[in-house]
Amino acid sequence: MAVEEQPEYDPHDYPPVAATVDIVALTIRGEVPHVLLIRRGETPHKNSWALPGGFIRPDEDLATAALRELAEETHLIVAPHLEQLGTYGTPGRDPRMRVISVAHLAIAAGLPEPKSGSDAADAQWVPLSRLGFGDSDETLPLAFDHAAILAAAVERARAKLEYTPIATSFLPQEFTIAQLRAIYESLWNEPLHAANFHRKVRSVPGFVIDTGHIAPSGTDKGGRRARLYRAGDATLLHPALLRPSTTPPTA
Amino acid sequence: MAVEEQPEYDPHDYPPVAATVDIVALTIRGEVPHVLLIRRGETPHKNSWALPGGFIRPDEDLATAALRELAEETHLIVAPHLEQLGTYGTPGRDPRMRVISVAHLAIAAGLPEPKSGSDAADAQWVPLSRLGFGDSDETLPLAFDHAAILAAAVERARAKLEYTPIATSFLPQEFTIAQLRAIYESLWNEPLHAANFHRKVRSVPGFVIDTGHIAPSGTDKGGRRARLYRAGDATLLHPALLRPSTTPPTA
DNA sequence: CCAATAGTGTCTGTAAGACAATATTGG
DNA sequence: CCAATATTGTCTTACAGACACTATTGG
Numbered sequence: 001m002a003v004e005e006q007p008e009y010d011p012h013d014y015p016p017v018a019a020t021v022d023i024v025a026l027t028i029r030g031e032v033p034h035v036l037l038i039r040r041g042e043t044p045h046k047n048s049w050a051l052p053g054g055f056i057r058p059d060e061d062l063a064t065a066a067l068r069e070l071a072e073e074t075h076l077i078v079a080p081h082l083e084q085l086g087t088y089g090t091p092g093r094d095p096r097m098r099v100i101s102v103a104h105l106a107i108a109a110g111l112p113e114p115k116s117g118s119d120a121a122d123a124q125w126v127p128l129s130r131l132g133f134g135d136s137d138e139t140l141p142l143a144f145d146h147a148a149i150l151a152a153a154v155e156r157a158r159a160k161l162e163y164t165p166i167a168t169s170f171l172p173q174e175f176t177i178a179q180l181r182a183i184y185e186s187l188w189n190e191p192l193h194a195a196n197f198h199r200k201v202r203s204v205p206g207f208v209i210d211t212g213h214i215a216p217s218g219t220d221k222g223g224r225r226a227r228l229y230r231a232g233d234a235t236l237l238h239p240a241l242l243r244p245s246t247t248p249p250t251a
Numbered sequence: 252m253a254v255e256e257q258p259e260y261d262p263h264d265y266p267p268v269a270a271t272v273d274i275v276a277l278t279i280r281g282e283v284p285h286v287l288l289i290r291r292g293e294t295p296h297k298n299s300w301a302l303p304g305g306f307i308r309p310d311e312d313l314a315t316a317a318l319r320e321l322a323e324e325t326h327l328i329v330a331p332h333l334e335q336l337g338t339y340g341t342p343g344r345d346p347r348m349r350v351i352s353v354a355h356l357a358i359a360a361g362l363p364e365p366k367s368g369s370d371a372a373d374a375q376w377v378p379l380s381r382l383g384f385g386d387s388d389e390t391l392p393l394a395f396d397h398a399a400i401l402a403a404a405v406e407r408a409r410a411k412l413e414y415t416p417i418a419t420s421f422l423p424q425e426f427t428i429a430q431l432r433a434i435y436e437s438l439w440n441e442p443l444h445a446a447n448f449h450r451k452v453r454s455v456p457g458f459v460i461d462t463g464h465i466a467p468s469g470t471d472k473g474g475r476r477a478r479l480y481r482a483g484d485a486t487l488l489h490p491a492l493l494r495p496s497t498t499p500p501t502a
Numbered sequence: 503c504c505a506a507t508a509g510t511g512t513c514t515g516t517a518a519g520a521c522a523a524t525a526t527t528g529g
Numbered sequence: 530c531c532a533a534t535a536t537t538g539t540c541t542t543a544c545a546g547a548c549a550c551t552a553t554t555g556g
Binding site for chain 4: 503504505506507508509510511512513514515516517518519520521522523524525526527528529
């Protein structure tokens, strides 16, 4: 850390800084990735969309603060996956005062409809496609530098699909390979070869474990019923599942 | 960020938080990776080693603060590579007050001997091997949670060697493939197959560019003189140079 | 039976690791 | 010439992507 000098400095010798957390909460609803956003009720950026977040409390760890803020918005108690994304502290990013915000990425399966929390006029799951991540070129404006934070979160998630089992965090306890593939396809925004994906996933040690169960009739139009899997204990995927687009054909 | 409520809140309504930066500066000196540490002159942790760092100034960006603190220790003006590592804010990590510190990783070639800055009794390049990263099991104790920060930095650097051209940041403008290999070997702490490494590096588009120059007599004991290369424009390596150890033989 | 989805078999090209062989260079 | 380092050739194996084919299941 720091503070090598003045062994008994006074905190008030230094300008006030607000320490906050912001959360990019991602989930999949109906094959489509969504992010939790709130509609700001106050200036600045009144009525525009923003990431949920808030002040870090005195004796609260950073991750704890992120989970608390998330819970206040969604009433979700635990997120299967939470990680620190990065810290945003450019002077002027909040016009009111110096704010240093630790951004987090949270991922969970089928999160419930959010309920408006005390500090948000409205909280809602918004498809990533409406924020510039997808086929549509629609791009809802976000408050502050939240567009940059969201972009970092989406890229982090996309990258981590390659070499970690993070995709399973979007799914229920038991899932089919097709459901897993849908996570990859919707986040990477491109179709994957079903047969090759199937074999590849099953060949990565510790990625998925066959439960022996069979999924109920998935669709209404026939088709073989799929086996159900659960997440394995691997934390890193070897070999990785590389993105088709990021793999330039040795061009 | 946050601050959805109280449109005209008073910063002093919230408990004082110190915002700092810490820097893990890595360089290679004589084939051996070193980290810049300072000897603390004051309590707490008086006389133990710590990472350089300090308060973020009022109108200073996070990266700017990191570079400034680094410059104060080493008189180094620019680091070829600087990235944010993560933020450490567990309550109690500094016994004096709540400190939230944004840790950075800096990499540079052959950095000069540090000069003791104003806020450090002594600053010095310390081999990573003396901190638990290497063959030796020596482990100098570090102040605060700096051991965890250093561990994160080393792992980040090791991982980034695989898929980014970060290794070239440790080297001068022009370098040989053998020098590049020495970076990988010393940080990964394992020998690499020289012939295969050579071909692999040259086959990754945009990793290194042949300058047409030939290195002067490298050793005193003969040997063909190597070609000199400079860093290419790739930001991501395709294909990656995977660590031997991280690649379990599909076990 | 037909349509649709799940899962397996093969084949081809790329790339990694092992090892051999060639090219230089100081002494 | 000898020792040491640089660079290139070959061969074997692993894995990704393409495609064909088999297995189920609803209607």
